[in-house]
Amino acid sequence: xxxxxxxxxxxxxxxxxxxxxxxxxxxxxxxxxxxxxxxxxxxxxxxxxxxxxxxxxxxxxxxxxxxxxxxxxxxxxxxxxxxxxxxxxxxxxxxxxxxxxxxxxxxxxxxxxxxxxxxxxxxxxxxxxxxxxxxxxxxxxxxxxxxxxxxxxxxxxxxxxxxxxxxxxxxxxxxxxxxxxxxxxxxxxxxxxxxxxxxxxxxxxxxxxxxxxxxxxxxxxxxxxxxxxxxxxxxxxxxxxxxxxxxxxxxxxxxxxxxxxxxxxxxx
Amino acid sequence: xxxxxxxxxxxxxxxxxxxxxxxxxxxxxxxxxxxxxxxxxxxxxxxxxxxxxxxxxxxxxxxxxxxxxxxxxxxxxxxxxxxxxxxxxxxxxxxxxxxxxxxxxxxxxxxxxxxxxxxxxxxxxxxxxxxxxxxxxxxxxxxxxxxxxxxxxxxxxxxxxxxxxxxxxxxxxxxxxxxxxxxxxxxxxxxxxxxxxxxxxxxxxxxxxxxxxxxxxxxxxxxxxxxxxxxxxxxxxxxxxxxxxxxxxxxxxxxxxxxx
Amino acid sequence: xxxxxxxxxxxxxxxxxxxxxxxxxxxxxxxxxxxxxxxxxxxxxxxxxxxxxxxxxxxxxxxxxxxxxxxxxxxxxxxxxxxxxxxxxxxxxxxxxxxxxxxxxxxxxxxxxxxxxxxxxxxxxxxxxxxxxxxxxxxxxxxxxxxxxxxxxxxxxxxxxxxxxxxxxxxxxxxxxxxxxxxxxxxxxxxxxxxxxxxxxxxxxxxxxxxxxxxxxxxxxxxxxxxxxxxxxxxxxxxxxxxxxxxxxxxxxxxxxxxxx
Numbered sequence: 135x136x137x138x139x140x141x142x143x144x145x146x147x148x149x150x151x152x153x154x155x156x157x158x159x160x161x162x163x164x165x166x167x168x169x170x171x172x173x174x175x176x177x178x179x180x181x182x183x184x185x186x187x188x189x190x191x192x193x194x195x196x197x198x199x200x201x202x203x204x205x206x207x208x209x210x211x212x213x214x215x216x217x218x219x220x221x222x223x224x225x226x227x228x229x230x231x232x233x234x235x236x237x238x239x240x241x242x243x244x245x246x247x248x249x250x251x252x253x254x255x256x257x258x259x260x261x262x263x264x265x266x267x268x269x270x271x272x273x274x275x276x277x278x279x280x281x282x283x284x285x286x287x288x289x290x291x292x293x294x295x296x297x298x299x300x301x302x303x304x305x306x307x308x309x310x311x312x313x314x315x316x317x318x319x320x321x322x323x324x325x326x327x328x329x330x331x332x333x334x335x336x337x338x339x340x341x342x343x344x345x346x347x348x349x350x351x352x353x354x355x356x357x358x359x360x361x362x363x364x365x366x367x368x369x370x371x372x373x374x375x376x377x378x379x380x381x382x383x384x385x386x387x388x389x390x391x392x393x394x395x396x397x398x399x400x401x402x
Numbered sequence: 403x404x405x406x407x408x409x410x411x412x413x414x415x416x417x418x419x420x421x422x423x424x425x426x427x428x429x430x431x432x433x434x435x436x437x438x439x440x441x442x443x444x445x446x447x448x449x450x451x452x453x454x455x456x457x458x459x460x461x462x463x464x465x466x467x468x469x470x471x472x473x474x475x476x477x478x479x480x481x482x483x484x485x486x487x488x489x490x491x492x493x494x495x496x497x498x499x500x501x502x503x504x505x506x507x508x509x510x511x512x513x514x515x516x517x518x519x520x521x522x523x524x525x526x527x528x529x530x531x532x533x534x535x536x537x538x539x540x541x542x543x544x545x546x547x548x549x550x551x552x553x554x555x556x557x558x559x560x561x562x563x564x565x566x567x568x569x570x571x572x573x574x575x576x577x578x579x580x581x582x583x584x585x586x587x588x589x590x591x592x593x594x595x596x597x598x599x600x601x602x603x604x605x606x607x608x609x610x611x612x613x614x615x616x617x618x619x620x621x622x623x624x625x626x627x628x629x630x631x632x633x634x635x636x637x638x639x640x641x642x643x644x645x646x647x648x649x650x651x652x653x654x655x656x657x658x659x660x661x662x
Numbered sequence: 663x664x665x666x667x668x669x670x671x672x673x674x675x676x677x678x679x680x681x682x683x684x685x686x687x688x689x690x691x692x693x694x695x696x697x698x699x700x701x702x703x704x705x706x707x708x709x710x711x712x713x714x715x716x717x718x719x720x721x722x723x724x725x726x727x728x729x730x731x732x733x734x735x736x737x738x739x740x741x742x743x744x745x746x747x748x749x750x751x752x753x754x755x756x757x758x759x760x761x762x763x764x765x766x767x768x769x770x771x772x773x774x775x776x777x778x779x780x781x782x783x784x785x786x787x788x789x790x791x792x793x794x795x796x797x798x799x800x801x802x803x804x805x806x807x808x809x810x811x812x813x814x815x816x817x818x819x820x821x822x823x824x825x826x827x828x829x830x831x832x833x834x835x836x837x838x839x840x841x842x843x844x845x846x847x848x849x850x851x852x853x854x855x856x857x858x859x860x861x862x863x864x865x866x867x868x869x870x871x872x873x874x875x876x877x878x879x880x881x882x883x884x885x886x887x888x889x890x891x892x893x894x895x896x897x898x899x900x901x902x903x904x905x906x907x908x909x910x911x912x913x914x915x916x917x918x919x920x921x922x923x
Contacts, residue, residue, distance in 0.1 A: 163740070166740040166741055167741060170737040170741065170798055171798065173796070173798070175794045175799055179795070182792060186792075211695065212696065215692035215696050222689055259904065259905050261871060261904065262872075263872055264872075264885065264901065268710065268713055272707065272709050272710035272713075273702045273703055274702070277697075278703070281698060282703065304499075306495060306499035310495060310565075310568075311515065313488060313493040314572050315486060315487075315515060315516025317520060319520045324508075329501065351782050351785050354876065355875070365788055369792075388776065388780055537665060546663065546665065547666045548666075550672050
């Protein structure tokens with residue numbers, strides 16, 4: 135008897151809980167769909183879509199190489215260079231941040247590492263394009279602002295990943311360095327770094343893949359790379375130009391992803 | 403045989419260890435080890451064997467008492483003095499504690515770290531004499547052919563023997579071995595124990611080892627110490643040790659030792 | 663004593679130094695190509711700091727005007743994630759090799775999905791603003807495509823890890839493929855799917871905060887206005903609002919994902 139009563143009450147509770155969540159989700163969706171103030175879609179939408187697709191099918195092949203430093207190959211190379219230098223800078227900055235944010239003992243609260251984590255979370259959330267605009271104020275429009283924006287923004291993610299790999303290392307080798315009479319620097323050089331550097335390199339490559347994507351859009355705010363000519367082509371409705379740039383981005387990013395993935399496998 | 407007039411190389415005086423969470427690891431340990439002894443510590447897991455071992459080179463901080471290494475207190479030493487004392491005490495670990503991503507040679511050379519200024523070792527500028535020392539140590543443990551390989555390509559037994567080679571080049575007075583054979587199969591366990599034995603007999607190093615296996619303890623020890631619940635309950639030269647004594651250390655129901 | 667022979671690669675640490683030299687070479691080449699002028703950064707750093715100082719004094723009076731666009735941002739992310747998911751479920755089933763055994767079909771659709779995933783969010787936003795005009799429509803479409811690319815991959819990789827036993831059982835009893843999907847696949851993957859959807863929602867909230875910069879609705883519009891009017895005190899309020907919302911959504915979503923497991 136007791137058992138069946140308990141069973142029933144648990145069932146009722148379970149059912150109310152499901153109802154509660156279901157209702158909550160419905161409310162959220164009603165709010166989301168009816169709350170949003172959809173303006174009218176512009177009447178030319180159909181025609182523009184067609185034009186964009188036509189542009190991709192008939193891309194402006196002349197733009198690929200013109201030898202004037204303004205062509206697709208040049209701006210794509212510039213995009214890659216921005217992502218590359220930005221990643222190197224951020225990897226370098228991330229190392230001390232990672233040691234700051236890494237917990238020394240598992241499941242142990244520490245003010246030091248928590249503060250490091252918060253700083254990294256804020257950096258990660260600070261929008262990249264706002265950083266780019268801030269750096270444009272300082273160094274003027276162009277690739278350098280893009281490099282700096284990526285270099286700073288990526289620290290948020292790389293610092294976190296690096297910190298996690300520091301936390302994951304085996305404490306044993308460090309202990310053995312102490313036991314032979316080594317000091318803290320010896321421990322870092324002979325035990326910690328050999329364990330974390332492969333992971334650092336692998337995460338940096340991964341971040342490079344993401345940074346290449348970011349670098350393609352930083353130009354839209356004036357921070358160098360393919361984004362500037364792309365936005366210009368969209369605004370002047372040169373859809374053939376847009377088409378070739380899209381193709382260029384898709385091919386470049388695909389190749390970079392593939393190469394980087396292969397390199398990361400070598401490291402692993 | 404140990405001669406009574408020799409000064410102890412390890413002198414543990416009234417050592418107690420209470421962990422942060424309040425549990426007691428060691429209580430009032432008194433122990434003298436003379437140069438050239440091969441001491442094996444036996445006891446159940448949790449009896450405090452590892453804690454005692456790690457107190458000897460101060461990987462663990464003791465709560466009370468002193469540990470003297472060759473007459474100098476390691477429990478009070480700081481900075482450079484502590485590191486110099488540790489240089490005289492090599493340690494071999496159950497999990498080998500090698501840097502798996504580095505080469506065998508680099509792991510063995512790490513045994514010389516205590517002899518170098520930091521900048522020099524950090525740049526990897528080890529003297530030729532020390533490299534020769536490392537090769538010789540690897541030859542002793544039969545791994546010279548693996549010298550340039552990464553440690554993670556070696557088997558567990560080979561890794562432990564690399565750790566032994568590291569202890570060789572450290573040129574210590576004392577070798578501590580904390581469950582050196584617990585992760586190894588019986589055959590490799592013997593190889594590693596033979597390495598320790600040759601360090602003890604040919605090079606005159608004092609060896610203190612924790613062992614789980616009673617058979618290995620009887621085979622290699624010159625003296626056996628029994629530990630139970632953080633206290634020394636048994637301490638005899640090997641010729642006085644009987645199987646019944648050993649069984650008592652593990653079973654806990656005994657008249658031996660100084661139970662309170 | 664006989665030392666083993668060291669290969670040249672081992673002797674001179676070719677792999678390590680080789681990578682280092684390639685890395686340095688690429689760095690110098692990139693540096694020359696981009697004509698980076700690090701002295702400009704040092705010289706103009708006071709301007710950067712001045713801007714930063716202005717942002718340190720947020721214009722709290724503008725805070726109420728941030729609320730409505732911020733809510734629109736979340737709504738865009740919600741609808742975009744949902745539409746992306748609805749499209750992703752059939753797409754993932756077609757791309758999963760244990761459901762569709764024809765390698766040509768899975769290979770072809772995967773190439774298409776990979777291509778979609780190479781396009782970053784703001785690029786899609788710029789395109790959709792040109793197509794449908796300024797406003798949240800463009801943002802929702804952007805996030806739909808963006809999350810479609812991400813979720814499809816997570817989903818088909820997830821489907822491929824499931825236990826194939828029930829699949830074969832249904833086919834063996836003469837069941838149709840649609841029955842296989844309904845009764846053998848979805849029950850096995852649903853909790854992981856929800857976890858991925860929440861994860862994508864987190865990323866979409868982050869992305870949707872800046873889409874408005876190009877006119878695709880949400881808080882990004884205000885961000886663009888404040889920056890173009892040099893009202894960095896207002897920019898600061900918007901960024902703070904983004905920080906709070908993004909971190910709160912991350913926290914909630916993380917909590918929900920942990921409860922799911």
